[in-house]
Amino acid sequence: MRYFKNNYKNMLMPTMFLTILGVTIYTFPVLFNSYDLLNIESLLAFLLIISIFIPVYEYRVIKNKRGADLYYSLPLNRKHLNLQIFLKGLIEIITSTVLVMILTTLIYLTKEYNINYLYLILFYLTAILSLISLYSFNVFIFKEANNIIDGIIFIGIYLLICMQFVYSLDILFSFNTKLNFIQFSPLNLLFGNRSYFISKITKEEPALLIGFMDLFMYLFWTLLSIGLGVVSIVYTKNNKPELVLEKSSSYLGYITLIPVIIFSLSVIVVGLSGRDSFIAVMIIGFLGYVLNVIYERSFKVNWINMVIILGVLIAATILSYSINYIYR
Amino acid sequence: MIEFVNVNKSFKNNQVFKNFNLEIKKGTIFGLVGINGAGKSTMLRLLAGVYNVDSGFITINDEDIYENESIKEKIFFLPDEPYYAFNLKGIDLINLYKSYYDIDNDSLNKHLKAFNLDLNKPIHSFSKGMKRQLFVSIAISIKLDYLLLDEAFDGLDPLARLYFKRELIKIVSKNNTTVIISSHALRELEDICDSFGLLDRNEIKISGDLNKKLEETFKYQLACEKFLSKEMIKDVEVINFTVEGKLIKIAFKGKEELFLEEIKSYKPIFVEKLNVTFEDLFIDEIEAKGYLK
Numbered sequence: 001m002r003y004f005k006n007n008y009k010n011m012l013m014p015t016m017f018l019t020i021l022g023v024t025i026y027t028f029p030v031l032f033n034s035y036d037l038l039n040i041e042s043l044l045a046f047l048l049i050i051s052i053f054i055p056v057y058e059y060r061v062i063k064n065k066r067g068a069d070l071y072y073s074l075p076l077n078r079k080h081l082n083l084q085i086f087l088k089g090l091i092e093i094i095t096s097t098v099l100v101m102i103l104t105t106l107i108y109l110t111k112e113y114n115i116n117y118l119y120l121i122l123f124y125l126t127a128i129l130s131l132i133s134l135y136s137f138n139v140f141i142f143k144e145a146n147n148i149i150d151g152i153i154f155i156g157i158y159l160l161i162c163m164q165f166v167y168s169l170d171i172l173f174s175f176n177t178k179l180n181f182i183q184f185s186p187l188n189l190l191f192g193n194r195s196y197f198i199s200k201i202t203k204e205e206p207a208l209l210i211g212f213m214d215l216f217m218y219l220f221w222t223l224l225s226i227g228l229g230v231v232s233i234v235y236t237k238n239n240k241p242e243l244v245l246e247k248s249s250s251y252l253g254y255i256t257l258i259p260v261i262i263f264s265l266s267v268i269v270v271g272l273s274g275r276d277s278f279i280a281v282m283i284i285g286f287l288g289y290v291l292n293v294i295y296e297r298s299f300k301v302n303w304i305n306m307v308i309i310l311g312v313l314i315a316a317t318i319l320s321y322s323i324n325y326i327y328r
Numbered sequence: 329m330i331e332f333v334n335v336n337k338s339f340k341n342n343q344v345f346k347n348f349n350l351e352i353k354k355g356t357i358f359g360l361v362g363i364n365g366a367g368k369s370t371m372l373r374l375l376a377g378v379y380n381v382d383s384g385f386i387t388i389n390d391e392d393i394y395e396n397e398s399i400k401e402k403i404f405f406l407p408d409e410p411y412y413a414f415n416l417k418g419i420d421l422i423n424l425y426k427s428y429y430d431i432d433n434d435s436l437n438k439h440l441k442a443f444n445l446d447l448n449k450p451i452h453s454f455s456k457g458m459k460r461q462l463f464v465s466i467a468i469s470i471k472l473d474y475l476l477l478d479e480a481f482d483g484l485d486p487l488a489r490l491y492f493k494r495e496l497i498k499i500v501s502k503n504n505t506t507v508i509i510s511s512h513a514l515r516e517l518e519d520i521c522d523s524f525g526l527l528d529r530n531e532i533k534i535s536g537d538l539n540k541k542l543e544e545t546f547k548y549q550l551a552c553e554k555f556l557s558k559e560m561i562k563d564v565e566v567i568n569f570t571v572e573g574k575l576i577k578i579a580f581k582g583k584e585e586l587f588l589e590e591i592k593s594y595k596p597i598f599v600e601k602l603n604v605t606f607e608d609l610f611i612d613e614i615e616a617k618g619y620l621k
Contacts, residue, residue, distance in 0.1 A: 009420060010413075066411035073376040073407075074428045075400040241378050242339060 014057060015092045022046045022100030030107050038115070039104075040123075040198055044190045046100070047127060050093050051134040052155055055142045058089040063148050068241035078236035086139060086233055093135055097128060119200040126197070130189040133222045136229025137186050141252075143232050143239075150248040153294065157257050159187055161264075168264035171271035172323055183217040186225060192218055247297055254295035258305075259312045262288045266316035271324050277317075285313050329354055330375065330474070330506065335384035337370060344370045346530040348384070352508065352523070354473075357500055359517035359538065360510040361610055362527035368510040369408065371527065372476045375508065376405035388474065404429065406467045408479035410459075418447035418454075418462055429470045439465035442491060456483040464488075468495050474506050475499075481513040489513075493520050518606035526613055533613060538606065545609055546587065547579045547602040553595035563590045568612035579604070579612040 026043045061067035062085070071081055101124050108115065141158045145151035163185035170179060182188050192214060199208040238250065248254060262284060269280040288309035289301075296302050335348040344367040352358050360368050373379045374386055377393045377400050386393050393399050412421055425431060440447065443461040451459060460483040467475060475496075481489050497520055499505050511517055517524070518538070525535035534541065545567065551574045558569035564582030571577075574597075580587060591599070602608075 010424075061411070061413070064411075066407070066409050069373065069376075069378055069405070069407040069409075070411040072378040073373075073400070073403070073405040075397050075403075076428070077395045077397055080397070241373075 011088060011092055014054070015095050018050050018054075018092060018096035019099050021049070022096055023103060025049075026100055027104045027107060030104055030111075038108075038113075038198065038201065040194060040201075043100075043104075043127065044194060047097065047131045047190055048134070048187070050096070051131055051138055052152075054089040054093050055135065055138045055155070056148060056152055058085050058092075059139065059142050059151070060148050061085075062239070062241070063146070063151065063244055065241070065244055068244050072239075072241050078239040079234055082233040082236065082239065086229070089139070090132065090135065093131060094128065097131060101127075114203070115201050116203055119197060123197040123201060126193070127190070129222065133225035133229075134186055134189050136232070137221075137225035140225075140228035140232040144250040144252045145248045146243045146246045146250075147248065150253065150294075154248070154253060154257070157261070159185060161257065161260060163187075164268070165260060165264045168267040168271075172267050172320055174324075180213075183213065186221055188217055189221050189225065192221075247295060254291065258288060258291045258295065259308060261291065262309055262312045263316045266313055267320040270317050270320035274321075274325060281313065281317050285310065288313060329389065330508075331385070331387050331390075332371075332374075333385045333387070335374070335386060336382045337374065337379065338382055343530065345374075348531060350525060350532050350535065352506060352525075354506055355500060355504040356523045357496065357507045357509065357521045359514075359521035359524040359606070360508055360527060361512070361514060361517065361524060361606075362510075363614060366527040366529065368527055369478050372405060372407075372478050372508065372510060375474075376400075376403060376476055378405070401429070402473040403476065404467055404470050404472050404474070405476040406463055406478065406480070408482060410463045412451045412459075414452060415450050416452075417450055418445060421451060421462065422447065422466060425466050425470070429472065431466070432469050432471055436465060436469035439469060439495070443488065457485055457488065460484050461488055464492055468492070468499055471503065472505065473503075475508070477507065477509040477511075479511055480509045481511050481516050489516055496520055514607040514610055515605070521606075524606070526610060528614075542604050542606065542609060544581050545579060545604045545612075546581075546584050547577070547604045547608060547612075548587070548599060549575060549577045549602060550591065550599040551575055551597045552591065553597060554593075556591070556594045560594075561587070561590060563587060577602075579608065 022043075025046045026039055029042060030037055030039050062071050062081075072078075074081070076084065105117075105120065105124075108117075108120070137158075138155050141154045142151040145154050163181045166179070166184040167181050170181075180192075182191055193210060196208045196210045196214070198204075265284045265287070266281060269284060270277045273280055289306070292302060292305050292309060293299055296305070330350075330352040332348050332350040335345050336343070337345040337348075360371065362368050370379065374381060375393065377395065380394050388399050388402070391399050393403070416424075422431070422436070440462075443458070443465060445454075445458060445462055445465070451462065454462065464480070464484070467477065481492070484492060493516065496507055496509075500507060509517065509521070521538050523536060524538045524541070525532045527533070546564075556576060558566050561569075561578070561580070563586040564580040566578060566580045568579040569576070578587075588599070
């Protein structure tokens with residue numbers, strides 16, 4: 001608590017910045033529009049931006065050598081340090097989001113929007129829970145990296161990779177399930193139920209219903225993300241200043257992500273393009289090399305990695321081709 | 329007392345410490361010296377709990393330092409390039425440290441006044457020396473038992489160094505603080521340190537009471553009629569032997585009388601005793617290992 005008491009100024013600046021950003025993205029378009037613009041998508045975009053920005057901003061201090069020297073030498077054990085940084089970021093995002101929401105609601109009221117305010121409040125509360133969850137998820141992912149750039153790349157990949165992988169399985173096994181693939185991404189937390197809430201807020205008739213799968217996947221991502229947030233605080237083995245600025249060799253990092261990306265992309269491309277997919281497969285192979293360059297931070301070919309990438313690429317291509325065009 | 333017991337620490341394939349052992353007594357100013365890359369900063373980071381050992385123990389009064397909040401409250405580590413966030417003002421930095429340490433405000437104000445620092449300016453606008461003055465002011469204003477200073481004199485002007493040295497001596501005598509200070513400014517260290525350790529790959533090559541070590545080491549320059557080489561001197565332990573034309577410089581440990589008696593047989597033309605400084609001791613020990621030769 002002494003930290004928060006003495007360093008409220010350190011939180012004030014990011015909170016102000018986030019609030020101004022939120023007002024610019026969400027509130028101003030509502031204020032300056034002549035028609036009844038809810039601008040819910042912009043609010044969600046704002047929440048997505050801050051759920052990525054704040055983990056990077058707050059945890060950057062322990063992802064550089066000088067910051068690590070300071071923070072790891074303080075009289076805090078690693079769990080308390082993690083908790084302190086986590087809470088600081090959390091306070092900043094919640095405070096700014098609540099301020100932006102209150103301000104925009106006041107504008108809705110001033111403009112006498114004919115909307116269901118009860119559902120608006122419910123939506124806001126859900127959005128805040130989603131924000132907390134996505135922030136927790138991104139903190140966990142960012143901490144797996146040893147430097148800021150890798151951390152940002154990991155967050156970006158993890159927001160999409162599960163969705164891409166499930167899509168590739170859908171193509172491979174021809175489930176034709178007509179799945180809402182965003183449900184397999186943490187982005188589901190923000191964007192999964194927006195249509196339902198918009199229809200309720202705007203008193204649309206007949207209002208959309210929320211399905212079992214929608215609710216289940218929302219709860220799944222919420223529990224998983226908050227669980228990962230807790231792990232990011234209590235698990236301290238990746239709090240290693242010795243590894244700061246080294247290449248990010250975590251098993252949850254490039255080592256796993258590159259093969260998964262190559263596999264799922266190859267399956268999707270071959271499944272969709274069929275016999276004409278040769279060039280696309282070559283491009284995926286080149287993408288694998290580029291990702292490997294980012295991981296190794298060297299243009300020099302790491303033969304073990306390249307063999308793995310090419311092996312996955314060839315296996316996925318043959319598998320997808322065989323299932324889609326020979327056996328089917 | 330600080331103890332390193334069989335400490336091993338590696339970074340990838342680079343083993344910095346191998347079965348490293350060292351004791352540092354309470355209330356001393358310990359000068360940590362060594363060539364670049366010898367492991368001085370790593371040793372301080374291990375002591376500050378920034379790094380963990382691969383194996384072995386580092387203890388303070390028999391308690392492990394790593395992840396030990398109560399022990400770490402008694403330690404302050406000032407690295408060679410201390411961190412401050414962009415645009416952070418001096419006053420904000422002080423507030424940050426106040427969150428974790430018990431800072432003596434009177435003492436801090438005295439130091440800040442002495443260095444004439446404007447705390448309302450962003451730290452990034454300070455010169456290198458001013459930044460150092462700010463961090464040093466904070467470091468010596470905290471009430472603690474152990475002060476770890478990496479490249480402590482770096483960037484400080486001669487007057488600031490003098491002030492800093494005086495204040496260090498004061499806090500050691502007043503609070504019985506143990507100061508471990510790494511620096512290449514050996515003359516500054518010689519002024520304040522009562523003990524030292526010379527760190528060389530994997531180990532402390534020599535350590536102990538600085539004055540005693542200096543008293544045990546002798547340095548002579550001489551010229552002889554007869555040929556004299558390092559191998560020909562048997563009665564003392566030669567640390568360094570350099571020849572420049574006819575002039576020979578010898579640093580040795582052992583009995584001075586025995587040395588003087590021994591060189592008589594080489595018909596010295598002149599013999600002159602030189603003062604041995606910490607810098608001489610360091611250079612002699614390091615040159616003997618063939619560094620930069």
